[in-house]
Amino acid sequence: MTEFDEYERRAWQGRAATYERSFALMCAYPAPALLDAAGVGAGDKVLDVGTGPGTVAALACARGAAVTAVDPEESMLDAARRNAPAADVRHGVLPRLDLEDEAFDVVTANFVLNHVGDPVAALGELRRVTRVGGRIAFTVWPYPLPMLQRLWGDVTEALALPTPQPPLPRVAAEVNFSRTPDGLRGLLERAGLVELSCQEVVWTHHADPEDWWAAPASGMGSLGKVLATLPPAGVAEARGHYERLTAGHRTADGRLALPTGCLIAVGVVPPR
Numbered sequence: 019m020t021e022f023d024e025y026e027r028r029a030w031q032g033r034a035a036t037y038e039r040s041f042a043l044m045c046a047y048p049a050p051a052l053l054d055a056a057g058v059g060a061g062d063k064v065l066d067v068g069t070g071p072g073t074v075a076a077l078a079c080a081r082g083a084a085v086t087a088v089d090p091e092e093s094m095l096d097a098a099r100r101n102a103p104a105a106d107v108r109h110g111v112l113p114r115l116d117l118e119d120e121a122f123d124v125v126t127a128n129f130v131l132n133h134v135g136d137p138v139a140a141l142g143e144l145r146r147v148t149r150v151g152g153r154i155a156f157t158v159w160p161y162p163l164p165m166l167q168r169l170w171g172d173v174t175e176a177l178a179l180p181t182p183q184p185p186l187p188r189v190a191a192e193v194n195f196s197r198t199p200d201g202l203r204g205l206l207e208r209a210g211l212v213e214l215s216c217q218e219v220v221w222t223h224h225a226d227p228e229d230w231w232a233a234p235a236s237g238m239g240s241l242g243k244v245l246a247t248l249p250p251a252g253v254a255e256a257r258g259h260y261e262r263l264t265a266g267h268r269t270a271d272g273r274l275a276l277p278t279g280c281l282i283a284v285g286v287v288p289p290r
């Protein structure tokens with residue numbers, strides 16, 4: 019396990035309820051398109067890796083697929099069992115899954131490969147558990163970041179903290195990938211996949227401002243790490259910047275309307 023993976027384990031620990039209230043609603047938007055891109059239909063054996071609260075797993079079950087869903091975080095597994103009761107929900111951590119070779123027709127990873135310490139090894143493992151001719155489909159946030167994904171960094175920058183924040187653990191350059199269509203294709207190629215495709219999905223995410231703030235306020239994401247180090251006055255200042263930076267992105271009833279988007283990549287396992 020890399021330092022990045024250890025950081026990720028701590029970052030998600032006990033956070034399912036806050037995630038379901040905030041980021042999960044955003045991550046749910048491209049889930050139907052992800053399943054369409056992977057061609058998920060009735061009777062398919064599907065693995066949803068990094069299932070979180072089981073959003074993709076539940077949708078795949080509704081399509082009549084036989085779904086296995088894995089995640090390292092116990093609070094997420096509890097949520098997934100509640101949201102996707104027809105799925106076989108298990109503990110599982112990339113890059114090593116306790117699953118048989120070529121067991122699945124389709125593997126999905128909705129915003130997961132951006133949370134693993136070795137994306138190349140992780141995708142190799144997803145290939146191992148996918149049958150010949152099977153599909154692996156995943157999403158990541160693109161670079162340059164959309165407005166919504168820039169927001170927490172913009173709030174941090176506006177705080178003008180007197181001392182620099184300690185750097186967060188990073189993925190080693192030799193196993194990392196660019197969050198662009200070419201970068202995603204390159205990652206799929208390194209795993210030996212073929213028939214590669216990559217599409218961009220853009221949308222406006224609508225959210226209750228309190229629900230959206232709940233994520234960093236409870237320590238989630240990059241801003242959450244910063245807020246955890248600040249006195250109440252600093253947190254109040256950050257909240258003020260959040261209000262100011264989102265003022266132009268509100269609907270008449272005060273809800274947030276934040277532009278965002280993601281990339282969906284798909285590859286097929288070639289014959290041996």
Ligand SMILES: C[S@@+](CC[C@H](N)C(=O)[O-])C[C@H]1O[C@@H](n2cnc3c(N)ncnc32)[C@H](O)[C@@H]1O
Nearest residue numbers: 030045068069070091094111112128129133134
């Ligand atoms: C951004 S959430 C996405 C959750 C879910 N796929 C969704 O659509 O809402 C990232 C998820 O990846 C999981 N995760 C992080 N590192 C992982 C790893 N090494 N292997 C498998 N899952 C991992 C986290 O526990 C978390 O549930």
